């Protein structure tokens with residue numbers, strides 16, 4: 001029999017309320033052990049929680065949800081206790097003494113929901129992103145996946161594919177008689193419409209970029225003012241600033257939300273060929289690698305050396321001898337910073353999937369690409385047996401997207417990034 005699991009599903013105590021969730025075949029018995037009987041299902045009831053000796057642990061709102069229409073698909077009980085540390089500890093300790101009950105692992109509730117078909121993989125991934133969301137754009141992006149928007153679309157595509165396969169199977173059966181394989185004329189149209197739809201979503205930026213933030217690298221020669229600008233934009237003294245060329249060696253990363261858009265600002269060592277010591281040289285190597293991974297580069301060096309696609313900055317605008325090509329900014333007076341931020345936000349929005357539209361993450365993009373290749377394969381040939389096989393393979397890719405055929409490793413990786421109690 002499946003273990004019954006429990007965990008604190010709300011934030012760390014102390015808090016106003018602590019929600020302890022119990023899921024599994026023994027959830028009802030556990031609730032009964034604490035409150036004396038099973039309260040009416042799906043209704044909040046105020047009860048005294050007691051230990052096995054009858055001592056009161058807390059007054060709590062308790063809820064009883066019998067399987068299968070529950071968040072995990074199993075029997076579920078919820079205890080809405082007072083959120084004090086000692087209260088939570090006492091109730092959790094009492095639960096741990098009950099037979100067949102144990103504390104849940106990270107993501108275990110969600111994993112059970114997936115195993116019981118309450119959510120599919122795309123929804124579980126969206127839920128993971130939603131829980132991790134720190135900015136408005138992240139929240140909106142994750143909402144649609146967590147709410148099943150992407151899953152429904154995948155299901156529609158799957159249904160269309162099944163329809164196409166059925167047409168091919170019919171043509172194969174028909175061709176047995178006189179060796180002529182006839183596919184309905186609109187078969188080709190339907191196939192290309194499906195391909196176009198998947199390609200359209202594929203063309204959108206990846207949902208991972210939204211989750212991880214847009215990487216903005218501050219680059220240029222030593223002493224250009226990179227760290228000063230980095231600090232000024234972050235409004236904190238994260239990076240050391242000094243008149244000594246080669247002050248910054250290591251890469252310094254700071255996540256920051258601006259206008260609801262998630263960024264990661266990255267300060268780097270000044271780039272120079274000569275005169276760098278051993279440690280600075282390592283820093284320069286790291287800076288080069290960051291430049292390769294950057295989504296946006298702020299270039300604080302001579303325009304002639306500005307990397308392709310980078311935003312040219314004219315730093316130290318308060319000084320008389322400041323350059324005047326590019327976005328003039330001063331870390332000292334703050335001039336030009338607001339404009340620069342606007343430019344950054346505009347650029348970032350082009351790099352992120354539009355909120356409220358469905359988008360693939362990296363894993364889904366790989367599968368959608370495979371799916372698209374098989375659809376293309378199906379439209380290239382006239383042999384119906386080959387077409388049927390290509391359509392089948394396209395469907396296998398879609399099924400991996402929704403997790404109809406997922407491996408344990410993949411599930412471990414996905415649910416491992418959830419928190420305990422989710």
Ligand SMILES: Nc1nc2c(ncn2[C@@H]2O[C@H](COP(=O)(O)OP(=O)(O)OP(=O)(O)O)[C@@H](O)[C@H]2O)c(=O)[nH]1
Pocket residue numbers: 221222223224225226227228229240241242243244245246247248249268269270271315316317318319329330331332333
């Ligand atoms: N007047 C003025 N001075 C600045 C400004 N920005 C930076 N500086 C000065 O320029 C010097 C170098 O600044 P940093 O921010 O350390 O420059 P960096 O590009 O990070 O330098 P490295 O890390 O050594 O590559 C320091 O003395 C700063 O005070 C600015 O906007 N105006």
Ligand SMILES: [K+]
Pocket residue numbers: 222223241242243244245246247248
């Ligand atoms: K410096």
Ligand SMILES: [Mg+2]
Pocket residue numbers: 226227228239240241247248267268269270
């Ligand atoms: Mg620096």
